[in-house]
Amino acid sequence: MSAIDLDFFRLDNQLSDEEKLSRQTVRDFVRERVNPIIAECYEQGRFPKELIPEIADLGLLGMTIPEEYGCAGVNSVVYGLTTQELEAGDSGLRSFVSVQSSLCMYPIYAFGSEEQKRKWLPEMAAGKVIGCFGLTEANSGSDPGSMRTRAKKVKDGWLLNGSKAWITNGTIADIAIVWAKTDDDTIRGFIVEKGTPGYTAPEVKHKLSLRASVTSELFFQDCLIPEESILPESKGLKSPLMCLTQARYGIAWGAIGAAISCFETAAEYAKQRVQFNKPIAAFQLTQEKLVRMYTEICKAQLLCLQIGRMKDAGQLQPAHVSMAKMNNVAIARECAQIARTILGGNGITGDYPIMRHMCNLESVYTYEGTNEVHMLVLGKHITGIEAFA
Numbered sequence: 155m156s157a158i159d160l161d162f163f164r165l166d167n168q169l170s171d172e173e174k175l176s177r178q179t180v181r182d183f184v185r186e187r188v189n190p191i192i193a194e195c196y197e198q199g200r201f202p203k204e205l206i207p208e209i210a211d212l213g214l215l216g217m218t219i220p221e222e223y224g225c226a227g228v229n230s231v232v233y234g235l236t237t238q239e240l241e242a243g244d245s246g247l248r249s250f251v252s253v254q255s256s257l258c259m260y261p262i263y264a265f266g267s268e269e270q271k272r273k274w275l276p277e278m279a280a281g282k283v284i285g286c287f288g289l290t291e292a293n294s295g296s297d298p299g300s301m302r303t304r305a306k307k308v309k310d311g312w313l314l315n316g317s318k319a320w321i322t323n324g325t326i327a328d329i330a331i332v333w334a335k336t337d338d339d340t341i342r343g344f345i346v347e348k349g350t351p352g353y354t355a356p357e358v359k360h361k362l363s364l365r366a367s368v369t370s371e372l373f374f375q376d377c378l379i380p381e382e383s384i385l386p387e388s389k390g391l392k393s394p395l396m397c398l399t400q401a402r403y404g405i406a407w408g409a410i411g412a413a414i415s416c417f418e419t420a421a422e423y424a425k426q427r428v429q430f431n432k433p434i435a436a437f438q439l440t441q442e443k444l445v446r447m448y449t450e451i452c453k454a455q456l457l458c459l460q461i462g463r464m465k466d467a468g469q470l471q472p473a474h475v476s477m478a479k480m481n482n483v484a485i486a487r488e489c490a491q492i493a494r495t496i497l498g499g500n501g502i503t504g505d506y507p508i509m510r511h512m513c514n515l516e517s518v519y520t521y522e523g524t525n526e527v528h529m530l531v532l533g534k535h536i537t538g539i540e541a542f543a
């Protein structure tokens with residue numbers, strides 16, 4: 155059976171040898187080390203923490219940050235191709251890398267002091283220090299400006315009080331990048347270390363999505379945060395939003411990986427599965443489903459390579475990222491649903507990756523700006539009128 159051409163528009167001709175090699179390396183890692191265990195991890199509700207040293211050795215943590223901080227210093231396209239391959243394995247694994255890289259290492263790199271960068275970034279690139287990013291609260295999701303967590307200036311630093319909800323990596327994190335309002339209502343970022351008195355991070359249980367990922371609540375009760383732990387260049391809501399733009403960029407690519415995994419599984423299955431004396435791939439209705447998936451995947455790939463090149467050229471705006479995140483996660487979710495129908499009853503089992511991707515993509519659709527929020531960002535871009543409130 156011939157393999158499906160997943161490079162229909164010959165985008166590989168536009169990739170450098172380094173970019174192709176990096177993609178192949180991550181693809182091999184996912185096939186050899188992730189795919190054999192991920193269905194079981196998902197069923198057990200367990201993040202495969204044992205893979206962290208290998209992920210670090212491959213240079214996948216904070217990979218766009220310069221080498222002087224112990225990182226790989228690669229371009230944004232390599233980062234995108236990496237998240238694509240990781241999410242072909244599982245969205246939970248990609249979430250781990252996105253959070254560590256874009257939501258924890260990036261803010262330290264962008265808003266941290268030189269001392270903070272030298273202290274944390276090499277350890278984080280090596281996977282020895284794990285981070286989490288605390289912005290969302292129980293009553294403050296799409297509207298993070300309404301957060302209630304407070305950092306009060308005191309003699310020796312800052313007194314942190316409040317809580318965060320839905321925090322990826324929270325329970326396993328050695329440090330949390332926490333966003334809180336200071337006395338003048340400005341939002342600032344703080345590095346909160348595990349073990350700080352008054353800081354707890356219990357895990358959220360009973361999730362039916364992203365089960366191979368740790369999600370937690372964070373609680374801060376009179377936590378004394380030393381002065382040297384505030385991110386000095388973080389100023390206002392714009393700072394966490396800049397982190398989210400970095401992560402959303404990786405998610406736009408990552409969603410293609412999940413979509414490809416669903417599409418490839420369904421296409422192969424359709425060629426093998428015989429009903430009415432024919433492979434189900436021979437029915438026009440099945441072909442229409444395959445064409446829909448294939449077309450959306452090809453379009454998403456074109457979009458991502460373009461935003462990757464724009465990012466490296468310094469031309470990428472948050473609205474571009476909103477369109478890519480909104481579109482690619484939506485089409486990945488649709489591909490999972492279509493692919494599931496092609497597998498019939500087999501589609502609902504853990505023997506195939508489709509149902510797992512489908513459940514995962516429900517979280518991906520909602521986190522890092524819901525589909526609706528990105529729609530409104532683009533609505534504002536087109537009309538100049540803000541329709542959020």
Ligand SMILES: Cc1cc2nc3c(=O)[nH]c(=O)nc-3n(C[C@H](O)[C@H](O)[C@H](O)COP(=O)(O)OP(=O)(O)OC[C@H]3O[C@@H](n4cnc5c(N)ncnc54)[C@H](O)[C@@H]3O)c2cc1C
Nearest residue numbers: 287288289290295296320321322517520521522524526542
């Ligand atoms: C598995 C998982 C992991 C996560 N990891 C992290 C993390 O690491 N760090 C972190 O800080 N957060 C994290 N989040 C939180 C995530 O970013 C929020 O769930 C998301 O921002 C949405 O917030 P909410 O759940 O409070 O929904 P709400 O904001 O209450 O939204 C509910 C619904 O209302 C819609 N809505 C809201 N406002 C508007 C509007 N103005 N116009 C139209 N529709 C609107 C939304 O689109 C959505 O459909 C995670 C979430 C999940 C599920």
